[in-house]
Amino acid sequence: MTKFSTNRNLIIVDFAIVSYFILIWLIKYYRIDFVLIGVFIEMLTIPFLIAQIVFLVIGIKYLIKNQRNLLTIISVLSLIICAIITI
Numbered sequence: 001m002t003k004f005s006t007n008r009n010l011i012i013v014d015f016a017i018v019s020y021f022i023l024i025w026l027i028k029y030y031r032i033d034f035v036l037i038g039v040f041i042e043m044l045t046i047p048f049l050i051a052q053i054v055f056l057v058i059g060i061k062y063l064i065k066n067q068r069n070l071l072t073i074i075s076v077l078s079l080i081i082c083a084i085i086t087i
Contacts, residue, residue: 015075
């Protein structure tokens with residue numbers, strides 16, 4: 001039960017990080033300029049960048065040690081692609 005819970009949490013966090021950076025890109029692409037959105041972007045970008053690197057390492061270690069699930073592989077690969085694009 002704990003492996004399923006860890007796997008599920010890893011997938012959720014990976015997709016949350018990727019969706020945050022996609023959301024930032026969409027906001028910048030469509031030039032949406034609200035003060036409240038800018039405040040949230042300023043407050044959350046650095047923690048999400050740090051979390052991106054941390055969960056990338058955790059995801060790679062998890063894939064090496066445990067049985068591979070297709071959804072886990074997709075979430076870690078999407079996080080790798082997102083990290084390459086953002087950094």
